[in-house]
Amino acid sequence: MEPITAANEKFFIVIRGKSRKGFCRGCIGRVEAETQRGELMGLLYSSSAGSPKSGGIVRKEDTYPLSRHQAQLLLFVTSASKRLELLCNPQLFTAICELTQDDLVVVKHKKGHLPGLVKNLMQIGRKENKDDLHMLGFEVEFVDSDHNLSSKKPAPLPLFSAADIVQVVPSYSVPLGLCWRDGKCGSLNRKAVTRINSMPNIGSRVRQATENHTEQSVIQNQRLSTSHAPLEVGSMVEVVSNSGITVYGVIQWLGILGGKTAEWAGIELDYEVNGCSDGTYGSQRYFTCKGSRALFVPITKCSPDSRFVCPSTGGQTLKPTETPPVPPFDDLEEDAPPVPESEALSLLVGRMKGIQGHINSCYLDATLFSLFSSSVTLDRICQIPADTEQPISCTLRTIVNRLRRQGFVPAESVMNFRKQLGCDTFRTEEKDPEEFITVLFQKVLCMEPLLKLRSKRESSQGAYTFQIFLEKEQMGPMPTVQQLLETSCLSGDLKFETMPSCLMVQMPRFGNKYKMFSHIIPSTELDITDLLYNSPRECFICGSLAEFECLQCLPDRKMQPGRIKQYCTTCNTQVHTHPLRQDHSPSALPVAADVAVETPVPRHTMQLFAVLCIQTSHYVSFVKYGPDPHAWLFFDSMADRCGDDQSGYNIPEIRACPELGDFLSQSEEDLARSNPSKAPELVRRLLCDSYMCLYQSTDTEVSKPNN
Numbered sequence: 001m002e003p004i005t006a007a008n009e010k011f012f013i014v015i016r017g018k019s020r021k022g023f024c025r026g027c028i029g030r031v032e033a034e035t036q037r038g039e040l041m042g043l044l045y046s047s048s049a050g051s052p053k054s055g056g057i058v059r060k061e062d063t064y065p066l067s068r069h070q071a072q073l074l075l076f077v078t079s080a081s082k083r084l085e086l087l088c089n090p091q092l093f094t095a096i097c098e099l100t101q102d103d104l105v106v107v108k109h110k111k112g113h114l115p116g117l118v119k120n121l122m123q124i125g126r127k128e129n130k131d132d133l134h135m136l137g138f139e140v141e142f143v144d145s146d147h148n149l150s151s152k153k154p155a156p157l158p159l160f161s162a163a164d165i166v167q168v169v170p171s172y173s174v175p176l177g178l179c180w181r182d183g184k185c186g187s188l189n190r191k192a193v194t195r196i197n198s199m200p201n202i203g204s205r206v207r208q209a210t211e212n213h214t215e216q217s218v219i220q221n222q223r224l225s226t227s228h229a230p231l232e233v234g235s236m237v238e239v240v241s242n243s244g245i246t247v248y249g250v251i252q253w254l255g256i257l258g259g260k261t262a263e264w265a266g267i268e269l270d271y272e273v274n275g276c277s278d279g280t281y282g283s284q285r286y287f288t289c290k291g292s293r294a295l296f297v298p299i300t301k302c303s304p305d306s307r308f309v310c311p312s313t314g315g316q317t318l319k320p321t322e323t324p325p326v327p328p329f330d331d332l333e334e335d336a337p338p339v340p341e342s343e344a345l346s347l348l349v350g351r352m353k354g355i356q357g358h359i360n361s362c363y364l365d366a367t368l369f370s371l372f373s374s375s376v377t378l379d380r381i382c383q384i385p386a387d388t389e390q391p392i393s394c395t396l397r398t399i400v401n402r403l404r405r406q407g408f409v410p411a412e413s414v415m416n417f418r419k420q421l422g423c424d425t426f427r428t429e430e431k432d433p434e435e436f437i438t439v440l441f442q443k444v445l446c447m448e449p450l451l452k453l454r455s456k457r458e459s460s461q462g463a464y465t466f467q468i469f470l471e472k473e474q475m476g477p478m479p480t481v482q483q484l485l486e487t488s489c490l491s492g493d494l495k496f497e498t499m500p501s502c503l504m505v506q507m508p509r510f511g512n513k514y515k516m517f518s519h520i521i522p523s524t525e526l527d528i529t530d531l532l533y534n535s536p537r538e539c540f541i542c543g544s545l546a547e548f549e550c551l552q553c554l555p556d557r558k559m560q561p562g563r564i565k566q567y568c569t570t571c572n573t574q575v576h577t578h579p580l581r582q583d584h585s586p587s588a589l590p591v592a593a594d595v596a597v598e599t600p601v602p603r604h605t606m607q608l609f610a611v612l613c614i615q616t617s618h619y620v621s622f623v624k625y626g627p628d629p630h631a632w633l634f635f636d637s638m639a640d641r642c643g644d645d646q647s648g649y650n651i652p653e654i655r656a657c658p659e660l661g662d663f664l665s666q667s668e669e670d671l672a673r674s675n676p677s678k679a680p681e682l683v684r685r686l687l688c689d690s691y692m693c694l695y696q697s698t699d700t701e702v703s704k705p706n707n
Helices: 069-073 081-087 088-095 204-227 341-348 362-371 391-406 412-419 435-446 482-489 569-575 658-664 668-673 683-691
Strands: 011-014 028-036 041-046 050-057 063-067 102-110 112-124 135-142 165-169 235-242 246-255 264-269 294-298 302-304 451-455 460-463 494-496 502-506 525-527 604-614 620-624 634-641 648-656 690-694
Touching: 011 069, 028 050, 028 069, 050 634, 063 102, 069 088, 081 088, 088 165, 135 302, 235 264, 246 294, 246 482, 294 451, 362 391, 362 412, 362 435, 362 604, 362 620, 362 634, 391 412, 435 502, 435 690, 482 494, 482 502, 482 525, 604 683, 620 683, 634 658, 658 683, 683 690
Parallel strands: none
Antiparallel strands: 011 028, 011 063, 028 041, 041 050, 102 112, 102 165, 112 135, 235 246, 235 302, 246 264, 264 294, 451 460, 451 494, 502 690, 525 604, 604 620, 604 690, 620 634, 634 648
16 A cells, blocks of 8 residues: 655545445545555545545546645535536636636626626635645625626625636736726735635736737727628627626617617627616617626627637628628528438538537537438437427527538527527537537427436336446457447446437546546447347347346457357356356346247347547547448537637538548457557547447437427
């Protein structure tokens, strides 16, 4: 056992595995020692205090390492699921860990999402002994509806956890017009406030960045004020208040307000702001949106959204649908079929092809492209009867038809779709594909589960995706999806109640940080015959009707390791007379009385049609666009960018990937012996970064909407 000294103090969070000796998912602990078996012995910290509650043991591979600062921030997040959710958004979590005084943030509040300035980093709790760990939270001073600081009287500032922060704007990104930073604020440190080194004052490096950014902003604003295209309903704009706070939104109305003489704009903002309405001004309604999101200002106060302005155009405003120019799209009543194999390369391959990414949308872009560009399996969700159709169904149909007819969907169309998903975080935050799929199918489109899973306890449950759960020791170093699925189902005692039309299999990994296997081979064909509940199966040895199944035989190296083993009565007896298998416990399979022993067992297979991959928090996809083994495309919604982060747009790209077909066409034995490091670039990326494999069946009906 190797002890951990105070100088090498290490913290961790449990990210997977069942509760074991004191630890469960989302728990935070401090490493005390590490065993030779790869287990961590540590102290467990309570969710409500910084004192260690007890000790425990957890496998190292079930944990994710944390710095002391990260552990303190997460400890103040009381919900274990919220901790893991924040950890799955590394870009936001990193920004939160690096917050400095007077950084502008947007926080979750009972009144909605509110902007404010970080004033202090607070240590919560008392350190009564050496093992105690202070929790950390942020004091935030709100900005009122006029974008001035709201501290009209000295009062305790509200305290927020890291999970309450949904957006971070660095100090140097805020214009120098914030004169109240030194004036109104003054010194807000109270006796209870403990300022620590992780929140330093803004230094010369940041001031220099501020000056450079301000100079660029002045030049850009001068260009925009003299040469941008006329603003209209649908234009994406920004409004800067007298205090310098910038808000973004879409113009929903233009005209003359009652009692006014100049033209005004009604803007639907990206998030809620105190003092804004739901589309009314005075007693008159001009448009409809969510409460606290409608802002009315003179049109002269509006500027084109600088996030969509390309510097190389000399200041010309380019909305996503105009960058570069896209042919106008007329959404016909008839739905467009998937792009045929003969037309896919000419329509889809190239830059500014596919779905244009914008503000952390890669999870959604890659998922939609995978599901709808070349597959008809889930088209039924776009064919809901007109009398029951929701607005989001129309938006989705337009996206799908535009992708299939023109080969390109602008970011503005996808942003409208994201706004209709019913959750504000889908507009700006990073998400995982399974979260988007569940919200889309279950809560928005009211679809029946794509999967119906049953255990031997006769309990049945619905699901939209299938998460692989298994022990690493059960698999070889580079398993196939077929092996992973079979092992996971046997280990969890699960079967598919019916043949699914679409099966989305999540690989055993945790976001972009943890992978159980360094490489996984996507099986081009998935045989789920032996995973169907109460369905006839054939003996692994002789091919007769199987009556027994053995989980312990699964890794047997003498009998195709990694494959399900089921036997007839005779073969079951013979196999388990071997000395190495006499301690196995085969279980009986349900066999219908009317099934003859000699009856041939039909095989039920599914075809791989897409793979979602993640690398450094960015999702991409590989999609099969036809029956030819080489008909593979690689799609990245943010492959390149025109302009910088503040004034630019993403360039999506689709590339042909026939080399993937060459690789996957090899026999299973050759694939197992292959060296991924010597494979072509995109093939390596698929093997290393696979996150979810999508399979379809052509002989079953797809799921139907709930009535």
